[in-house]
Amino acid sequence: MEGTETYFEDLVEKYNHFMIDCDGVLLSGTKAIEGSVEAVNRLIEQKKSCYFITNSSGRTSKGLREKLDKFGISLPETGEATYCCFSSSYTTSLYIKQEYPEIKKVFVLGEKGLCDQLEEEGIQTVGLDITEISIEPEEYENYELDEDIQAVVVGYDQNINYRKLSIASLYLQNGRKFIACNPDMFDSIHGRPIPTTGVTIEALTYITGLKPYICGKPNPHIVNIIDKEFGLPEEEKAKTVMIGDRLTTDIYLAHNAGVDSCLVLTGCNTAEDVHNKEENPDKIIPTHVMPRLGHFRESA
Numbered sequence: 248m249e250g251t252e253t254y255f256e257d258l259v260e261k262y263n264h265f266m267i268d269c270d271g272v273l274l275s276g277t278k279a280i281e282g283s284v285e286a287v288n289r290l291i292e293q294k295k296s297c298y299f300i301t302n303s304s305g306r307t308s309k310g311l312r313e314k315l316d317k318f319g320i321s322l323p324e325t326g327e328a329t330y331c332c333f334s335s336s337y338t339t340s341l342y343i344k345q346e347y348p349e350i351k352k353v354f355v356l357g358e359k360g361l362c363d364q365l366e367e368e369g370i371q372t373v374g375l376d377i378t379e380i381s382i383e384p385e386e387y388e389n390y391e392l393d394e395d396i397q398a399v400v401v402g403y404d405q406n407i408n409y410r411k412l413s414i415a416s417l418y419l420q421n422g423r424k425f426i427a428c429n430p431d432m433f434d435s436i437h438g439r440p441i442p443t444t445g446v447t448i449e450a451l452t453y454i455t456g457l458k459p460y461i462c463g464k465p466n467p468h469i470v471n472i473i474d475k476e477f478g479l480p481e482e483e484k485a486k487t488v489m490i491g492d493r494l495t496t497d498i499y500l501a502h503n504a505g506v507d508s509c510l511v512l513t514g515c516n517t518a519e520d521v522h523n524k525e526e527n528p529d530k531i532i533p534t535h536v537m538p539r540l541g542h543f544r545e546s547a
């Protein structure tokens with residue numbers, strides 16, 4: 248680690264607003280990371296605003312809150328500070344609501360959590376119940392597009408198939424907006440990569456030549472969303488820190504949004520990765536590096 252060692256207490260003293268990644272910071276697989284529950288509870292005690300931001304699109308904001316609760320992280324519903332969970336399905340729904348309020352119906356390649364979240368924000372969804380996997384050339388040629396569907400929204404979808412991809416590409420070829428929850432190509436299950444959202448995006452980009460607007464990290468738009476929904480004025484940005492375990496999403500988000508960052512070493516990246524071209528192609532240096540979120544001075 249470089250420079251002065253940062254402890255959790257230093258962050259609490261310096262910042263009022265905490266944007267915190269979930270996997271690799273609070274949780275690892277089915278367990279809470281040592282010290283993370285205590286750290287979040289201290290932020291709540293100190294009335295610091297906390298925004299939990301994950302690129303996972305399979306849950307609604309409420310679903311993510313319930314998941315954290317199961318791990319012992321119970322967020323107050325109301326109070327002086329704001330406690331909000333942003334799955335990328337929530338970020339995406341708010342993005343559409345704020346930027347394209349005229350969009351009321353979308354074609355979705357994604358899970359139920361994404362559809363539920365969009366519907367909660369008043370956006371009707373089509374696509375979840377498509378179980379047929381094929382589409383014949385004749386049907387494709389004569390396929391009637393729904394004029395009300397104004398965007399294709401892509402998230403993690405375990406039930407992606409040829410028919411869904413074909414219909415989505417048809418909408419995109421006919422001028423509908425292309426919006427994705429996150430760019431992640433794969434997750435790692437105990438060291439075994441498994442395809443995620445980025446793979447579906449690549450297929451559609453390959454067919455149509457179009458690239459989506461990606462709502463999840465490292466897009467700094469999340470900070471505008473937080474500002475519009477809860478209030479995070481420009482002058483408070485200096486008192487905001489993004490804490491995460493992945494350089495190219497969490498730390499790049501902080502950089503893109505103009506806020507400080509803290510890399511924790513309990514997930515994807517190591518302290519050495521900061522100087523590794525492949526892991527950190529844009530050479531963004533985190534403001535702080537901590538071994539873990541709950542790196543307390545008093546017990547060091």
Ligand SMILES: [Mg+2]
Nearest residue numbers: 268270271492
């Ligand atoms: Mg993470």
